[in-house]
Amino acid sequence: MSKDGKTPMLDDLEKGAWPSFVKEIKKAAVKSNTAKDLLNILERSYRDKVTHWKHGGIVGVLGYGGGVIGRYCDLPEEYPGVAHFHTVRINQPAGNYYTSNALRELMDIWDKYGSGLTNMHGSTGDLVLLGTQTDKLEAIFAETTAKGWDLGGSGSCLRTPSCCVGNSRCEFSNIDSMEICDTLTHKFQDELHRPAFPYKFKIKVSGCANDCTAAIARADMSIIGTWRDDIRIDQAEVKNCSKDMDIKTEVCDMCPTHCMSWDGSTLKINNKDCTRCMHCINRMPKALRPGKEKGATIMLGGKAPIVTGALMSWVIVPFMKLEKPFDNIEDLIRKLWEWWDEHGKNRERIGELVDRMGMRSMLESTGLPPVPQMVKAPRSNPYVFWSPEDVK
Amino acid sequence: MADKPKRITDIGAPHFSKFLPPVIAKNYGKWKYHEVIDKGTMKHVSETGDELYTVRIATPRLVSTDYVREMCAYADKFSGGHLRWTTRHNVEFFPAKDQVEPLKTALKKDGHLVGGIGYGISNVVHTQGWIHCHTPATDASGVVKAVMDELHEYFTTKTLPARVRIALACCLNMCGAVHCSDIAILGIHRKPPKVNEATIANQCEIPTTIASCPTGAIAPNPAAKSVKIKEERCMYCGNCYTMCPSLPLADAHGDGISIYVGGKVSNARGVPRMSKLAIPFLPNNPPRWPEVVQAVKHIVEVYAKDARKHERMGEWIERIGWERFFKLTGIPFTYQHIDDFTFARDTFRMTPTFKWE
Numbered sequence: 239m240s241k242d243g244k245t246p247m248l249d250d251l252e253k254g255a256w257p258s259f260v261k262e263i264k265k266a267a268v269k270s271n272t273a274k275d276l277l278n279i280l281e282r283s284y285r286d287k288v289t290h291w292k293h294g295g296i297v298g299v300l301g302y303g304g305g306v307i308g309r310y311c312d313l314p315e316e317y318p319g320v321a322h323f324h325t326v327r328i329n330q331p332a333g334n335y336y337t338s339n340a341l342r343e344l345m346d347i348w349d350k351y352g353s354g355l356t357n358m359h360g361s362t363g364d365l366v367l368l369g370t371q372t373d374k375l376e377a378i379f380a381e382t383t384a385k386g387w388d389l390g391g392s393g394s395c396l397r398t399p400s401c402c403v404g405n406s407r408c409e410f411s412n413i414d415s416m417e418i419c420d421t422l423t424h425k426f427q428d429e430l431h432r433p434a435f436p437y438k439f440k441i442k443v444s445g446c447a448n449d450c451t452a453a454i455a456r457a458d459m460s461i462i463g464t465w466r467d468d469i470r471i472d473q474a475e476v477k478n479c480s481k482d483m484d485i486k487t488e489v490c491d492m493c494p495t496h497c498m499s500w501d502g503s504t505l506k507i508n509n510k511d512c513t514r515c516m517h518c519i520n521r522m523p524k525a526l527r528p529g530k531e532k533g534a535t536i537m538l539g540g541k542a543p544i545v546t547g548a549l550m551s552w553v554i555v556p557f558m559k560l561e562k563p564f565d566n567i568e569d570l571i572r573k574l575w576e577w578w579d580e581h582g583k584n585r586e587r588i589g590e591l592v593d594r595m596g597m598r599s600m601l602e603s604t605g606l607p608p609v610p611q612m613v614k615a616p617r618s619n620p621y622v623f624w625s626p627e628d629v630k
Numbered sequence: 631m632a633d634k635p636k637r638i639t640d641i642g643a644p645h646f647s648k649f650l651p652p653v654i655a656k657n658y659g660k661w662k663y664h665e666v667i668d669k670g671t672m673k674h675v676s677e678t679g680d681e682l683y684t685v686r687i688a689t690p691r692l693v694s695t696d697y698v699r700e701m702c703a704y705a706d707k708f709s710g711g712h713l714r715w716t717t718r719h720n721v722e723f724f725p726a727k728d729q730v731e732p733l734k735t736a737l738k739k740d741g742h743l744v745g746g747i748g749y750g751i752s753n754v755v756h757t758q759g760w761i762h763c764h765t766p767a768t769d770a771s772g773v774v775k776a777v778m779d780e781l782h783e784y785f786t787t788k789t790l791p792a793r794v795r796i797a798l799a800c801c802l803n804m805c806g807a808v809h810c811s812d813i814a815i816l817g818i819h820r821k822p823p824k825v826n827e828a829t830i831a832n833q834c835e836i837p838t839t840i841a842s843c844p845t846g847a848i849a850p851n852p853a854a855k856s857v858k859i860k861e862e863r864c865m866y867c868g869n870c871y872t873m874c875p876s877l878p879l880a881d882a883h884g885d886g887i888s889i890y891v892g893g894k895v896s897n898a899r900g901v902p903r904m905s906k907l908a909i910p911f912l913p914n915n916p917p918r919w920p921e922v923v924q925a926v927k928h929i930v931e932v933y934a935k936d937a938r939k940h941e942r943m944g945e946w947i948e949r950i951g952w953e954r955f956f957k958l959t960g961i962p963f964t965y966q967h968i969d970d971f972t973f974a975r976d977t978f979r980m981t982p983t984f985k986w987e
Contacts, residue, residue: 247916247917248772248917250917250918251772251775251776251917251918253779254775254776254779254782255743255779255782256688256690256743256774256775256778256779256782257688257689257690257742257743258690258775259690259691259692259693259761259771259772259775260775261690262690262692262693262694262697263692263694265694265696265697266694266695266696273694276761280760280761280769283760283769284760284769284772284916284917286882287882287883287885287914287916288760288880288881288882288885289759289760289763289764289765289766289880290760291760291762291763291764292764292875293764293875294764300637301639302639309762309764323762325762329642329643330643331643331644331645331646331648331649332643332646333646333714334714334715334716334717335646335649335650335651335654335712335713335714336649336712336713336714336715337648337649337705337711337712338701338702338703338705338706338711338712338713339711340644340648340649341698341699341701341702341713342698342699342702345695345698345699346695348695349695354694354695354696355692355693355694355695356692356693356694356695356698357691357692357693357758358689358691358693358698358715358719358721359715359719360805361755361757361805361806361807362805363717368692368761368762369762380637380638383637383638383639383641384638386641386644387641387643387644388639388640388641388642388643398643400717402717403714405658405659405661406646406650406654406658407654407661407674407682407684408661408664408674409661409662409663409664409674411659414659416646420642420643420645420646423642423643424642427640427641427642428640430642431639431640447896447897447898448896448897448898449895449896449897449902450717451717452717452807452810452895453895454810454895454897454902455807455809455810455893455895455902455904456807488939488940492899492940493899494899494900515897515898515899515900516896516897516898517898517899517940520898521940523663523664523665524663524665527662527663542799542802542803542804542805542807542809543802543803543804543809543867544802544803544804544867544869544872545842545844545867545869546844546972547844547971547972547973548804548809548904550810550902550904583841584838584841585842585873
């Protein structure tokens with residue numbers, strides 16, 4: 239903020255076609271001094287080219303170890319409205335569907351106790367209420383839970399699981415991703431609210447290999463829907479598609495396994511060679527559908543760079559049927575947590591632990607058998623471990 | 631408060647069935663196919679013959695309660711009180727067939743951008759930046775706004791050879807997990823942390839601080855109850871600062887933005903892949919970050935001109951080769967482009983078969 243309280247740099251970001259977050263802060267600032275000082279301190283950051291937020295202190299609600307991120311500014315005398323600027327994570331409903339009534343109730347609570355600013359949604363998936371003070375937290379918690387909402391995860395815990403739209407609006411989905419997400423969220427309430435892990439653990443559920451939740455890149459446990467039988471073909475619809483597209487070039491030639499052929503009247507698929515990448519189905523959703531024997535591939539280890547480099551999840555179970563009450567996946571996750579808990583160092587993600595200890599330790603302790611689907615290729619180096627049982 | 635409400639805990643998120651539009655509840659798991667009608671409209675058709683229309687608009691992600699109420703008002707008027715958010719911060723409405731055009735007209739009249747579906751640029755997944763974060767190397771919302779003011783037509787009308795997913799993370803923590811995006815805009819620091827000797831003894835646990843460094847750049851300094859930084863080993867990840875507030879590394883001149891390209895998460899055609907470094911550093915130049923905007927726009931335009939239909943940015947680059955990517959874009963190749971961290975050797979070319987440019 240300049241001395242006269244003007245924000246010329248941010249004002250410039252009110253212009254332009256893309257929706258403006260500055261307009262949103264200004265709307266909230268009409269009602270909230272917190273939002274007003276957020277605008278002012280943000281202008282200051284734009285001028286100074288550094289952040290003005292300090293490390294968070296530990297704040298929260300009684301009985302929970304997470305769900306609220308403590309945040310304080312480094313210039314509280316100049317910007318008293320944001321001396322405290324804590325974030326409350328509200329666990330989003332699976333699939334991010336809402337009714338207007340439910341959202342208005344939440345917004346009313348937030349106007350009463352907070353800055354009136356929110357992220358729909360945060361990166362992990364929570365509905366993020368941005369900017370409140372320590373003494374308001376219990377009241378926010380009481381009023382949101384009374385309306386049926388709960389906090390999401392933060393810290394070294396199970397972070398709020400998230401999923402794609404799945405069966406609710408997608409014909410590609412091979413699993414009930416929303417029901418799986420909701421069920422796991424409820425089975426693991428304790429792990430979500432009371433951080434007791436070496437580090438964070440994320441679960442994301444995508445109904446097919448298009449992976450609309452970016453589970454493979456972003457989740458320690460990536461649950462990806464797939465099928466085991468043949469792609470269903472409607473040959474009449476394939477013919478219809480051929481009027482608008484060159485099926486050979488756009489579909490068959492782009493198939494990574496070259497398992498398809500098109501002679502102008504019939505599309506043939508060698509399903510044994512198909513790896514279910516989704517390209518052909520994406521191109522011709524009216525003509526091609528996933529098979530009927532559906533389930534999920536379970537993958538482990540995805541994460542962003544901190545600490546030892548970014549990882550993408552890899553296959554640990556090629557195929558798992560996932561049906562209510564989803565006890566099989568719950569059981570596997572609990573076994574993985576037990577192994578991680580026993581061996582993991584502080585701030586070591588489960589993927590990094592596999593890197594450090596090897597797949598064998600994880601597989602043995604979870605009872606998963608080694609299968610070729612787990613690797614791109616077997617090892618080429620001869621530095622092979624043998625256990626005494628192996629050489630009996 | 632006299633009648634304090636009873637304390638409720640561990641109830642989890644409300645079940646989604648409370649929020650589904652009736653046509654979705656009825657056809658849950660029965661969808662047969664979908665059609666993209668235009669860049670902002672889809673139609674899903676069920677085995678039962680029922681149809682579902684979806685209209686999508688962009689949001690700025692950071693929104694006011696009044697913005698959410700405005701969305702609720704559209705939902706009440708056109709969508710039976712139902713709406714949803716996508717994983718990329720767009721809002722979707724579900725109007726009946728005869729309400730699709732009236733809804734789109736109303737949204738456009740109020741200045742909203744209808745689009746984001748199919749081959750183009752959808753909303754930008756991003757982080758908090760200077761709005762709320764203690765470790766950022768740049769702002770998030772401002773950069774996204776500046777970039778998308780320039781590229782918004784790829785959201786509303788213009789098409790590209792395939793989807794181009796842009797994401798921004800304001801530091802290496804990558805809350806936005808941008809590392810598998812077609813274009814990743816990543817805030818970076820370039821100066822090692824400065825030890826605050828006055829506070830470190832009280833604020834930080836020395837052994838965990840030392841252990842937090844992935845390159846072993848932090849050594850104990852027991853005489854001062856502090857640490858020493860081997861500056862030549864530091865690659866500015868900021869993990870030590872997360873563990874120890876007395877090791878700040880933010881710096882107005884040192885901080886800025888790097889651009890990574892060619893990542894994706896979809897498995898279609900080829901496996902998911904990580905984004906790779908295209909531009910090591912661009913300065914923080916608020917409020918409009920012109921260097922970043924021009925760089926992103928330029929990469930999108932070169933890709934749009936040269937890529938084949940259905941080819942994601944990474945697939946295009948793999949076909950033409952990185953050597954030609956740098957030639958076509960005119961981006962200089964530097965020491966910074968050659969990996970020297972954990973997985974470096976995998977990236978070296980172990981064959982004399984390459985293109986001259």
